[in-house]
Amino acid sequence: xxxxxxxxxxxxxxxxxxxxxxxxxxxxxxxxxxxxxxxxxxxxxxxxxxxxxxxxxxxxxxxxxxxxxxxxxxxxxxxxxxxxxxxxxxxxxxxxxxxxxxxxxxxxxxxxxxxxxxxxxxxxxxxxxxxxxxxxxxxxxxxxxxxxxxxxxxxxxxxxxxxxxxxxxxxxxxxxxxxxxxxxxxxxxxxxxxxxxxxxxxxxxxxxxxxxxxxxxxxxxxxxxxxxxxxxxxxxxxxxxxxxxxxxxxxxxxxxxxxxxxxxxxxxxxxxxxxxxxxxxxxxxxxxxxxxxxxxxxxxxxxxxxxxxxxxxxxxxxxxxxxxxxxxx
Ligand code: SAM
Numbered sequence: 001x002x003x004x005x006x007x008x009x010x011x012x013x014x015x016x017x018x019x020x021x022x023x024x025x026x027x028x029x030x031x032x033x034x035x036x037x038x039x040x041x042x043x044x045x046x047x048x049x050x051x052x053x054x055x056x057x058x059x060x061x062x063x064x065x066x067x068x069x070x071x072x073x074x075x076x077x078x079x080x081x082x083x084x085x086x087x088x089x090x091x092x093x094x095x096x097x098x099x100x101x102x103x104x105x106x107x108x109x110x111x112x113x114x115x116x117x118x119x120x121x122x123x124x125x126x127x128x129x130x131x132x133x134x135x136x137x138x139x140x141x142x143x144x145x146x147x148x149x150x151x152x153x154x155x156x157x158x159x160x161x162x163x164x165x166x167x168x169x170x171x172x173x174x175x176x177x178x179x180x181x182x183x184x185x186x187x188x189x190x191x192x193x194x195x196x197x198x199x200x201x202x203x204x205x206x207x208x209x210x211x212x213x214x215x216x217x218x219x220x221x222x223x224x225x226x227x228x229x230x231x232x233x234x235x236x237x238x239x240x241x242x243x244x245x246x247x248x249x250x251x252x253x254x255x256x257x258x259x260x261x262x263x264x265x266x267x268x269x270x271x272x273x274x275x276x277x278x279x280x281x282x283x284x285x286x287x288x289x290x291x292x293x294x295x296x297x298x299x300x301x302x303x304x305x306x307x308x309x310x311x312x313x314x315x316x317x318x319x320x321x322x323x324x325x326x327x328x329x
Contacts, residue, residue, distance in 0.1 A: 003296070004061035006306045013064055014231075014261040015057045017050060018328030019078070020070035021266045025099050026135040027123075029162055030324050032197045033135055039326065043267045047081045049286045051088075053264060056295030058090035060303075062262075068097040068328035070266060079109040086114030095119065097160075097329060101138050103145025111152045118149055119158040119187075124168050125175065133167065150183070158185040158246070163206045176215045179243035187233055187246035193312060194274070195323030208234070208247035221245060232258070250274075256309035262302055265326055270302040275310035277321055 004012045021039045023031060045053070054065060065085055072078060073096075086094050095117040096110060103120070110118070122142055124130050130139035149157055161168065161175055172188070179186040188211050193200035215221060221236035224244060232255035233246035249255075263271040268283025280302040285294050 063092040073102040083113040100142035100145040180241040184243040207252040208249040272306040
């Protein structure tokens with residue numbers, strides 16, 4: 001069996017790397033305003049350690065890297081680090097997930113560093129509601145960042161929306177309209193019970209099927225065939241739209257049979273499944289000066305322990321799971 005194939009015959013080719021747990025937003029489904037527990041700085045992997053880890057992952061056949069956080073653009077010298085990731089010959093694709101607050105200034109440097117695909121999280125098109133959801137000012141900055149990313153040439157630009165009943169479910173059609181006017185991939189993500197700070201309840205959850213039915217009141221959605229960069233998204237397009245609609249349905253249509261990913265947390269743990277806190281420590285071996293072969297063995301251990309499927313449906317309030325901002329989403 002190839003070293004990056006797990007016991008359920010899934011080939012693991014994708015590593016999501018959280019470079020920091022720090023964030024400049026306090027989204028009410030992700031981070032608390034008070035009693036925020038941040039990782040101690042010394043426990044966060046250095047860029048050198050992350051690069052060494054990514055090299056080991058590519059040695060096993062992982063080719064696709066997503067940089068996330070916390071807010072990755074907040075970490076000092078991030079662009080320089082991105083350049084180093086893009087220079088690793090076996091890495092075929094580097095993408096970034098950001099809240100977009102710092103994108104106006106950083107879109108061009110990131111593009112020049114080699115990134116072409118970017119995901120921007122934006123849960124509302126209403127500036128006041130933006131402040132309610134994120135508990136910070138910033139809608140205009142994100143909107144400008146989005147325009148600059150488009151002008152610089154990022155493609156695709158994916159806009160991630162966590163759909164929450166009673167909060168932004170009145171804007172689903174407006175977001176759908178944005179996919180018609182702009183070349184953006186508007187992606188609705190099901191609200192997940194991840195971490196104690198997610199504030200998830202069954203009443204606030206909206207399934208992708210429900211969102212799709214509402215969108216179809218605008219006109220038929222045409223299915224787009226799956227491509228390798230889609231990950232778990234089901235893709236659709238309205239007639240003559242510039243952009244697309246995507247649905248990411250971890251709860252209603254879990255995509256575990258095609259899961260191809262591992263996660264590296266900011267504090268150096270390899271996480272086989274988003275919805276399970278079983279992790280393999282890679283920081284200790286890294287800090288003990290281990291070889292690339294040793295690091296590959298850590299990854300193989302994580303690959304071997306990927307569960308067949310997640311059990312998010314029993315998590316309810318996310319008891320026991322670490323928060324999304326340390327895992328990286
Ligand atoms: N700061 C970056 C950003 O805002 O995109 C990257 C980190 S953030 C944790 C990554 C993604 O996780 C975001 O799109 C965010 O909306 C999503 N996320 C966080 N908590 C979530 C939850 N409980 N359910 C669904 N998505 C969540």
